[in-house]
Amino acid sequence: MxxxxxxxxxxxxxxxxTFSQENTVGTIIYNPELSDGGYNLIYPHNQSTAFLMDMCGNVVHTWEHGDSLRPANVLYILENTDVITTYRPADNSEDAIWAGGGGASIERRTWDNVPIWSFTRNDSAYRLHHDIQPLANGNVLVTAWEQRDSLECIEAGRNPANLTGDGMWSEVIWEIGPDAYNEGQVVWEWAVWDHLIQDFDSTKSNYGVVADNIHKININFGQTLGAAADWLHINAIDYDPFSQHIMLSVPTFNEIWIVDRGNTTSGELKWRWGNPMAYDRGDSSNTKLGFQHHTHWLDLALDSDNADYGKVGVFNNRVQGDTSEYSTVHTLIPFYDEYENEYAVDAASGTFLPADFDWSFSSPDPNTIYSNIVSSFQRLDNGNSLICSGKSGDTREYTQEGELVWYYKTPLLNQAGMASPVSQGTVLNPFQNLTFRAHRYPADFPAFDGIDFVAGAPIELDPTPIASCxxxxxxxxxxxxxxxxxxxxxxxxxxxxxxxxxxxxxxxxxxxxxxxxxxxxxxxxxxxxxxxxxxxxxxxxxxxxxxxxxxxxxxxxxxxxxxxxxxxxxxxxxxxxxxxxxxxxxxxxxxxxxxxxxxxxxxxxxxxxxxxxxxxxxxxxxxxxxxxxxxxxxxxxx
Known part of the structure; x- marks a missing residue:
């Protein structure tokens, strides 16, 4: 049969x-109910890619740069989906001007990384560095070192004892815009050298009483950095279109500056805050800032009805504690009279107001928020704070009550000038995963309209997502x-x-x-x-x-x-x-x-x-x- x-x-x-409770890199903590959510942008040092990630560290988009290039610190996403990126050559051994934060080029690109226009300046006279600020007209504000030789410095009133044979680097702020051939060109300039004061040598230029010239810059003030010529080391720039003012972070002065770009006193240093000793007012007890980074108006990321709208945010890198140095983040409120285009000064002390910070935050454990270099602070729309301690590639989101609701560790290891992904479980030490800033874009950011984000793999190898991810x-x-x-x-x-x-x-x-x-x-x-x-x-x-x-x-x-x-x-x-x-x-x-x-x-x-x-x-x-x-x-x- x-x-x-x-x-x-x-x-x-x-x-x-399967998931791990002991992640050491990538997303380590995420509380979706308390976090403000969105997408996180990092552009870590010593490699050539900017990463946009979801809250779980899954990469949703990248902007690649050539293998022979390195970040010039920042990349900004514009509302029309274009980006303004920065980069420099990986090899700086022959560069005439070089220090930490050095740049070279800015470039506008499409979302898909197609170049639109670019501008480069890296020679013996000028070098772009640290930060940029895109403007609504399509142009970009940039910071640049300006080489001044020793004779120029002495004539301007610099104490010769504080000079090396290389002279010193002053600073210029340029507005860069594209010409008819899609090449960037300088369309506006502000130079520190035009706003100096000194009381060292009455026979030289710029002589006067420093304390009586609080809107000018003392050429003999400032701490010495690794590159002796690096006098000001401006590491952040921002722009307020309402007042037409430019904000600058000057870490060697422990000061924030505001410069009039196009209001009634164009070019004037309107406000300065953080260390009145820079203009011979007050003493060390009045110093509020220590080598600060990421000074900026909070407005751009917030709704106009937000309680923090109009305030200034800052990452305060070097705060001296009883036994060690630590970092803090703050908001403050400059007293600005928009009708007179003036900032208030305390009548008794002659120092710019406010007298102190509006809000301050430090971690109960100083080791969790500390970086003596780089770093950033962003106030999110729900009131949370995004804090990047850049020396350790450590980014954390805290609620107003201080609860940690998101924690991300940049999963890259720098070896011989090249950072590569590490496996989950790797313990990284400071300076091995330097991250200049971290920035959170809300999920409803206009550039993301119509973009179908597909979660790719995280940066780290052998990823082990936490339970909430x-x-x-x-x-x-x-x-x-x-x-x-x-x-x-x-x-x-x-x-x-x-x-x-x-x-x-x-x-x-x-x-x-x-x-x-x-x-x-x-x-x-x-x-x-x-x-x-x-x-x-x-x-x-x-x-x-x-x-x-x-x-x-x-x-x-x-x-x-x-x-x-x-x-x-x-x-x-x-x-x-x-x-x-x-x-x-x-x-x-x-x-x-x-x-x-x-x-x-x-x-x-x-x-x-x-x-x-x-x-x-x-x-x-x-x-x-x-x-x-x-x-x-x-x-x-x-």
Whole structure:
């Protein structure tokens, strides 16, 4: 007698997730309920890529630069999706002007990294450095070192004892715009050299009483940096279109400056704050800032009705504690009279107001917010603070109450001037993952309209997402079954947000891994329970148990049947092989009573039944078609 076969498939889904509680890089903490959310931009040192990431550290977009280039610290996303990026050559050994923060080029690009226009200045006279500020008219404000030789410095009143043979670097602020040939050109300039005062040598230029000239810059003030000629080291620039004022961070003076760009006193130093000793007022007890970074108006990131609108934010790098140095972040309110275009001065002391910060924040553990260089602070729209301690590539988001709700560690290791991704679990030390700034763009930022962000892999290798970031939507389902001679051919579909990393089939009868079976399709000639387990690149894991029954039946042709999920809470899926034809489905309780029937003429290969009205328990299902009869046991568990 010809031997035919009956094939029954019962499918059981097992979903599991894996995650680490001890991440050391990438996203380490994320509380979606308290975080302001959005997308985070970093442009770390010693490599050539700017990364836009979601809150879980998954990269959603990058802007690449050539391998021979390095960041000139910042990249800004514009509301029309263009970006203004900065870069410099990786090799600076032959550069006439070089110090930390040095730049060379700015470039406007499309979202997809296509250049639009650019400007470069890096020679013996000038070098771009540190920061830029895009303007609404499409132009860009930049900071640049300006070489002044020793004779010029002495004539301007500089104490010769504070000079080297290289003279000193002053500063200029340029507004750069594209010409008809898409080459950047200088369309406006402000130079520190035009606003000097000195009381050292009455025979030289700029002589006067420093304390009586608070709107001028003392050429003999300022701390010495690693590059002796680097006098001012301006490390941040911002622009307020309402007042038409430019804000500058001058860390060697421990001061913030505001310069009139185009109001009634164009070019004048209007306001300065942080260290009145820079203009011979007050003493060390009046010094509020220490080598600060990222001074800026908070307006751009906030709604006009926000309580912080109009305030100034600053990362205060070097605060002297009782036993060690630490960092703080602050907001403050300059007292500005928009009608007179003037900032208030305290009548008694002759120092610019305010007397102190409006708001201050420091970590209870000074080691968690500390960086004596670089770094940034951003006030988010919900009142949270985004703080980047750049020396350690450490970015944290705190609530107003001081609760840590997001923590990200730049997962790059600098070795011999080249930073490369590290594996999750790597412990990085300061200066190994320098990050000049971190910036949060809200999810509704205009540039993101119409952009379908697809979460890619994180920067770090071997990523292990934390629980709140583990979007485990990975799921398996039976796609099709077929019968070929005496074997069952099973095809599985994996659905999820991320690519698969591994696939494994196990024969549960002896718990052995089936060799060479690393695909979603599986063929077997044996009866038994088989477990397929898949894992995606984020570590999400899910499994499906396929119970295969191959029996001899007296039928002219085989019937292949798949049932899932089993157990079920009520919904039962039935998959038939293509040649099955019409199907009569009957379900019986353990007393042999018929509790469900369905006669599916011209039935498709996949059927779906709602058994939610049945009580919990075991049932027998019988499927009759023109090609045979299949019987299996199902379990309802609600």
């Amino acid at each position: 010809k031997q035919n076969y009956f094939l029954g498939l019962a499918l059981f889904i097992i979903a599991t997730t 583990l979007v485990c939507d990975l799921a398996l389902e039976l796609d099709s079954i077929s019968y070929d001679s005496s074997s069952a051919n099973i095809s599985i579909i994996a659905n999820g947000s991320y690519d698969l990393n591994s696939i494994e089939w196990i024969n549960l009868s002896d718990s052995s891994v089936i060799p060479y079976q690393n695909e979603l399709d599986f063929t077997t000639t044996q009866s038994g329970d088989f477990l397929i387990t898949v894992t995606d690149i984020m570590g999400c894991t899910t499994s499906l148990v396929v119970s295969v029954i191959i029996d001899s039946v007296d039928s002219p042709s085989p019937l292949a049947v798949g049932l899932y999920p089993n157990p079920t809470t009520g919904i039962l899926n039935l998959v038939l092989n293509a040649s099955s034809g019409n199907a009569l489905v009957s379900i019986y309780n353990m007393q042999g009573q018929t509790v469900f029937t369905s006669n599916n003429s011209n039935s498709p290969n996949a059927l779906r039944f709602d058994l939610g009205h049945l009580n919990n328990g075991a049932y027998t299902i019988v499927i009759q078609t023109s090609t045979g009869v299949a019987t299996s046991r199902i379990l309802i568990q609600k």
